[in-house]
Amino acid sequence: MTSPFIVVPTYHERENLPRFTWQLWQAVPDARLLLVDDASGDGTPDWVRAHPKYGSAFFLLERAGKLGLGSAYVAGFEWVIQRHAAEPCSAVVQMDADLSHDPNSVPDLLQALEAGADLVLATRYRQGVRVTNWPLHRLLLSLGAGLYVKCVTGMPFTDPTGGFKAFRLDKLATLDLSQVHSDGYAFQIEVTYMAWRLGWKIEEVPIVFEDRYAGASKMSTHIVREAIWRVPWIALRGRVSPRRVATSGEVRP
Ligand SMILES: Nc1nc2c(ncn2[C@@H]2O[C@H](COP(=O)(O)OP(=O)(O)OP(=O)(O)O)[C@@H](O)[C@H]2O)c(=O)[nH]1
Ligand SMILES: [Mg+2]
Numbered sequence: 043m044t045s046p047f048i049v050v051p052t053y054h055e056r057e058n059l060p061r062f063t064w065q066l067w068q069a070v071p072d073a074r075l076l077l078v079d080d081a082s083g084d085g086t087p088d089w090v091r092a093h094p095k096y097g098s099a100f101f102l103l104e105r106a107g108k109l110g111l112g113s114a115y116v117a118g119f120e121w122v123i124q125r126h127a128a129e130p131c132s133a134v135v136q137m138d139a140d141l142s143h144d145p146n147s148v149p150d151l152l153q154a155l156e157a158g159a160d161l162v163l164a165t166r167y168r169q170g171v172r173v174t175n176w177p178l179h180r181l182l183l184s185l186g187a188g189l190y191v192k193c194v195t196g197m198p199f200t201d202p203t204g205g206f207k208a209f210r211l212d213k214l215a216t217l218d219l220s221q222v223h224s225d226g227y228a229f230q231i232e233v234t235y236m237a238w239r240l241g242w243k244i245e246e247v248p249i250v251f252e253d254r255y256a257g258a259s260k261m262s263t264h265i266v267r268e269a270i271w272r273v274p275w276i277a278l279r280g281r282v283s284p285r286r287v288a289t290s291g292e293v294r295p
Contacts, residue, residue, distance in 0.1 A: 045072035045099075046133040046152060047122045047211070051114035052077050055139040056084040057256040063093070063100070066145040073148070076101045076121060077139070078114040111260075112229030116219045123215045132211040140254035143206040147249045151208035160213045160242040163199055163234065164206035164249040175253035187269065191231050195277045197238055199246060203269075205230050206249060213242060226265035228272035239280050 048066060052059075066073055075095075079086045079102060090102045103121055105114070115136060122134055133155050137143040147164060154162040166172050167188065173181055184203065191202040205227070217236055224232045238244060 043156060044129050044132040045074055046070065046135055048073050048075045048135045048137065049115065049118035049122065050077050050137060050139045051111055052079045052082060052086055052139045053108055053260055054082045054084050054257055056082065056086050056089060058140050059089060061255060062139050062141055069145045070148050074099050076103060076118055078103045078118040080105050080108045080114060110225035112222065112225045115229060116222055119214060119219060127211065127215045129211065133208050134211050134214050135208045137206045140257060142252055142254050144250065150247050154245045154247050155208050155210055158243060159245040160210050161237050161244045162208040163201065163244060163246050164204055165201035165246040166204060166249065166251045167200045168246055168248045172248060172250045174250065191273055194273045195235055197235060202234060203227060203230055224272050226268050228269040231273060232276050235276050235280060
């Protein structure tokens with residue numbers, strides 16, 4: 043497998059970046075990192091451009107304002123696909139910048155891809171709850187959301203709302219990303235659902251999830267509300283018109 047791409051959306055994460063990038067390149071020395079920054083206004087672009095790896099293994103996609111997590115990932119994936127889709131068997135990892143997703147777990151996700159998975163989901167809830175330092179209400183919200191998604195969509199995964207994943211680049215390039223409409227956390231569910239409906243080989247890898255290292259959460263009631271109504275919308279659209287959501291692949295009944 044060629045060196046993996048790590049796509050990370052950032053909004054006001056400047057304080058976390060030195061620690062995050064250092065840990066990432068310690069864990070995966072050949073990683074290529076793309077930040078998708080939504081005009082954070084906290085010095086993120088200057089910091090990235092001053093980094094010794096900028097331009098060789100560190101890239102920056104700047105957007106004009108806070109346009110949402112989902113569209114940031116779509117823009118980042120398209121950036122990678124447009125430039126590198128011809129590479130044999132590269133991996134695309136998506137993760138947060140706040141160190142909730144431990145860079146030391148990236149090799150475990152990559153190993154599962156090497157072993158034959160098309161998509162690897164990091165899970166906090168397989169063989170117990172592996173979440174540290176989260177307030178109880180966040181944990182209950184996350185567990186409740188996972189249960190809701192499983193019931194409504196039928197997906198069998200233990201942590202269907204998680205945002206730490208690894209894709210085979212060639213498989214990601216077959217998804218019709220123009221059909222992804224979720225802007226907040228529902229994005230995680232929508233993309234996994236598309237892949238699952240297409241019959242991708244999806245594996246779960248256990249991780250330990252920690253509360254953010256520094257900075258403030260971007261979680262809002264708007265994002266929670268979107269996730270609630272989007273889940274039945276995603277499931278219904280998939281049932282009614284499964285072939286609209288992707289360009290190729292096996293489609294589940
Ligand atoms: N580019 C971009 N990144 C975003 C946006 N919203 C959130 N992010 C980033 O997406 C990742 C996840 O957001 P978080 O605020 O950590 O959300 P969370 O993990 O559910 O909540 P906390 O860990 O409690 O903060 C972080 O790296 C954020 O900086 C956005 O609108 N645009
Ligand atoms: Mg976070």
